[in-house]
Amino acid sequence: MIKRLLSILTVSALLISCGGTEPMVEKPAPSIFEFYNTITSEGLKADLSVLAHDSLEGRETGKPGLDKAARYLAGRYKVMGLKPVGDNGSYFQEFDLDQTVFESVTYNVYDDNEYLIDGSTHSAEEIANFTTLIGGEQSLKGEAVFVGYGLQNEEVNQFTDDVAGKWLVLLYERGYSDFGALRSYIGEGKAVGAILIMGTDVESFTQQAERMQGEFNEGGGLSLSYLNEGNEEFSSAINRINPELAAKVLGFDTVEELDGMAEELKAAPAEFEAYDLPFVFEHSPKVEQRIVKSKNIVAFMEGSDPELKNEVVVLSSHYDHVGIGAPDSTGDTIYNGADDDGSGTVGVLHAAQAFSAAKAAGAGPKRSVLFLNVSGEEKGLLGSRYYSDHPIFEVENTVANLNVDMIGRRDFEHPDNPDYVYIIGGEIISSGLNDMLKQANEESVNIELSDRYNDLEDPNQFYRRSDHWNFGRLGIPFVFFFNGVHEDYHKASDEIEKIDFGALTKRTQLLFATTAMVANAAERPEVDNQVFIEKTQQQPR
Template sequence: MKKILLCSAALAVALGACAQQNATAVKYAKYITVENAKKHLTIVASDEMEGRETGKPGADRAANYLAGEYKKLGLLPANKGSYFLDVPLSVTSFGVNSLSINGSKLTQGKDFSVMSGSGVQTVTAAEIVFIGYGSEAEIKDVNLEGKVVLVIADAKPGADASVSPMRAFGRLAAMLGQKKAALILAVGKVNPVAPAGGRMTLKADNPRPVVARTPVLTISQPVADNLLKASGKTYEQLKAAPATQTAKADVAVDYATKTIDAKAVDIVAMIPGSDPKLKDEVLVFSAHYDHIGMEPEGTPGDRINNGADDDGSGTVGILEIATAFMKAKKDGKGPRRTILFLGNVGEEKGLLGSEYYSEHPVFPLANTITDLNIDMIGRRDPAHKDSPDYCYLIGSDKLSTTLHKISENANNTYTKLAVDYKYNDPKDPERIYYRSDHYNFAKHNVPIVFYFDGVHEDYHKVSDEVSKIDFPLLVKRAQLVFYTGWDLANRDERPVVDVTNDMPANRN
């Protein structure tokens, strides 16, 4: 009887401690508020931030604002006294410096536009080869090496409808490149807007040489008529009865691929752990603060992609979570483990900021127990139009059974959201698991949970505005992340990595 009484007493103490811990978590979760989230997001997703494109002034302004807010809260700079981790980048772009046909200098955006290409070269030619629609039969036996090729950009009548015209033309351009054509001129609708920046990558110590690809330019029909002047036929006449033929024409083009250095920053703010035995272990809350910037000059209407949901919502979400943890710390309830709040840059350019962090971490990845990554938590997708209290969770069970149980328990105990694991399927055609910053932790065997609201009608559009954010839902989802993090930061044991990840290893 005495033994039973002792066991009962021990159980009562344990249950009491658990209830007290839960009550403490609830107390501080209430510091994640609609008012604060709205205040911060109205600034982060304002026009002043110009869409927060990586490497542009708007992203720098956003980074400085966020670092300033972390400093006001009392978080410490995590990178040798700085709230920033420099992310060195390279931007590679292809452009046409000049193009003239039969002595007439052409204007980009009016007479021609650039579709693709790479390399550095000046091409001059005294003739062009018209290849009609450029079917394999039309060009099979034609020598195009070093030639300027004129092709009809429209889909060929009777072409396979299951293949998009863009994909079909891409195949044709690749085939013409293999035949070593010097320049491809496609007659079609000229894009009046100059092409966007270029391809951004992490700066390599030993960059690979640029691989030359045959330039593809779209030219207008009047330009095509001028090009064909010596043939005595118009473009429409040739298009009506397409057949491969050569025509005299003077063509000169100068083009180049350029690579320039760029720099952006990850935001790194920390709360040191309070437990001497656990403070060297680190829990990461991450969200990317960058977005896709502005539409090119000349685009009518609103040009600024404010990115209120993507990922302004996650960015203010982790800022709110930091507010709750700092309030607890000031009350003597600080996290036992160290917490890093990581604002990633370059997510929209290919997860660049998180990739750089994973290769140059401010805390060893071996000591990083989990990454809780938020990317879009302020809206609902069409599948949940009539059931708003939901959240997609991705990856919680991919590396750790412990983490998955902690995640499930946090929701079942506190927020009771409808958790949707649709995108957790290895066969998910959207491949969402690979499309946000948690991936660069998971590939290093760090357990992760990714919180996501789904793809809605304003995704990557100028209409992703603050006015469309459901702030009570954003707060509830952020509180779920907080509760999960509260357990992770304060429990005795870190999540065990005991699962063989069933996701395909390659994100490409």
Template sequence: MKKRFWIAGAIGFAMAFQVSAQDEKALKYASTITAADLEKHLTYLASDELEGRDTGEKGQKLAAEYLAEFYEGLGLTGPVDGSFFQEFNLSSVSYPQVNLAVGKQKLANNEDFIFIGDADMSKAAKTDLVFLGLANEENLSKVDIKGKLVGLWAIGSRAQTVVPEVMEAGAAGIIIVTMEGQANFDRMANWYKSLSGRGRLGFEQATKQEPIFLVSSDMMSKLFDTPVEILKEAAKNNPESIKSQKVNYQVKKNTKLVPTENVLAFLEGTDKKEEVLVISSHYDHTGIDSQGRVNNGADDDGSGTVAVMEIAEAFALAAKDGHKPRRSVLFLNVTGEEKGLLGSEYYSDNPIFPLENTVNNLNIDMVGRIDYEYQDAEDQEYIYVIGSEMLSSHLKIINEYNNITYTNLKLDYRYDAEDDPNRFYYRSDHYNFAKHNIPVIFFFNGVHDDYHQHTDTVDKIEFPLMTKRTKLIFHTAWDLANREERTPVDGSNTRGER
């Protein structure tokens, strides 16, 4: 799918009359978006001093202050009762003791298994581990799971889709396989180990007694003393043929509140000021890894954050020259994205401006690098565009029009698919606007070897390309903020829960 996508009609007209179609004001203020400014801001935000901007930690707070001071210097407004901070509390949950033993095998947390559920137990539980395999009605009729730990063979499925029905059928807990290969599991286990000391962040909620353990396919084979291929077959046809095992387990839980904040800056519009365009990024990252190395997050999402800053500056300079946008613009840098899109979820559940008046969300998450797909390509001036036509037939056309008129990037839609195995649509903050039927565009450069690694550093950013990508987003935003009619919501949200 490495090809350009052209829209007939309006797009063709724009190509034929490109020079005359350009907005001189938009060009003037787009020129204030420079590689030098992007690099200056990113050099600070992705520095070791900010310790990886982990949610609720010192570095995230320093980043928030830097953003607020920058926006205040532009003359933008803090819309949260005069403040640039939308403050809220998250709950940090840790499990200092997680024990799991099957038969005579004692398993090690974040090595042999990963605890992905929730529980708080005063004493150890003893029961049977039974093999269910697939979580379907036929298998449930063959295996007695009530009060027992249940082995699920859910390769190709997501735990969230199969766990609830098994728990509702009376299981005491679950041991689940969701991926083939020990190497894949080991990578995930190492990631969980790096997070274990800090706890899992989320919104405060009552404890669910749902002990859920993730294991590799090889480990499931060891637990049932049965070859992998036999387990695979039994999962589909005869789960009752797999002998049950004795199991005991215990989980202890700690919780603490973690204050954090979204950063919001507001530019009021003119005749359509009640309508609001939101331009967003997440400014948090993953902090310090288990080996004490700073995950600087230059691309993820330092690049999107400084892009929002430069777009805000362009709009603010235009406003100072008497060219305020017709619609209001909210520049939104959210926290907690790396913990599960938490900051954008909090904003969409507690909006400062009514969601019905929010016309669009342009979300920028990783726009500073070249990914695997393009690293050897002759033409590397691309950007992935996700979600642009799902809710509004106009939004994709508007973005393409502005690309043809001003930047001529290659707009790649390969990840804008309901069956994208990477599920990129569900993995950034636009999701929490789209679920409220607000038309969105997610701008993204794809993944690379440094994704979520301590090697995601400023020296690897492609600043000239990043500048062009940022200018495209500015021109699309300028158009959306100033056109006569807001983009209609004439599509339906065909992509459900995360």
């Protein structure tokens, strides 16, 4: 009886066990490409609301607002679990910038007997008969030569070869005078600098001089300190002269007479020949040199493939903007740069977040990925230049750069169509990278990939105008995602309220999908456009 009961219980237990438990089936790991759908408008808006807020004061390089943005980005990457690969185990790659601060500039004009005929000083307290438009960090003194409108072409040459050590005085009209030739005579011809007569409107000159008073003691342009070490190169100046003094220098009693001469010269430009002026011009600045600290943000995800993880795909954006500037019609002085490049920065941030989700689900990228937010783009691509000269991962192992700068708006060409993005790079440097981009687009958002600006001869030269260039110049294939220029470019009105979050979401999803495609490809994309290779050799930045 007991044996029979045990047998019944055993069989019953087996029946219950077999009937109550599903057979163990191993589920396949998800594909990395599925995770582009984790990028949402709501998430992008939440982060952009922070980066484009007035409290960051326009995120200008070297200012406290940019440091706030850097700390915020580092905190977000830390929450994602991405590895800090910056200085001392941080998310920051720090670097120094040189800045020249003008306290004043004194301008003197002497006749050929060295008698002072005019002297004036431009500073925060007073205006002078000159303003300095470009350069002018060193003391300069020299004789002068009048070169008309500064024209040089196949039919007309108003310059002279005898310009070394002299100032080039000219009637300057934007779009008519040859500024390129002018710079060439200053650089290669060793002229001291240029003195521009920009029309005969004295009030216009005075207004500009008064506006520029606010620039004294505030700091001017920035340059990378390591590039300036041991650099004793001559610094020229391009100055503007008060039309009344210009008339006197050219031998006229009034600006009306100067205006008449300008019209005659313009009517017969080929008849003009450059001639020396009986004056010496002196430019004497009082300057202070400052060191400005800045930093790039660097967050890293190691690839899953034991071999391919040694290769790196770099996603980049610039998180700086232009800071505080002239008030607009509403009185707003804070240039928040919601599109430029707040949109690209949150794009990189949310691509990183999608990769973190994919890796947590066992679908991480095979190659490693570096998420790079650079500073100093608005000052001359400084942060990306620093990274490319001080790469955390070897240039030889950097397989591609995907750069995003302004991806949250529509341009003048697409007022009713948000489903596009301009592609710059790709096929003009690497056909393989272009194929990966197109496949990623077809398998994800399937938006229009416009090649309108993707031309090495395009006059806008967008292929050199954002941070991808500092990778391209080293022979690294790149794709630059860009929504085109709009009416709020570099204005206080570039606000978050004008962002098209639907467009921003799709472009960010495409950024993720393209990165995943490159990171998981069997072969890395190669530079195969010989024209681009020659161009980078001819035009180093």
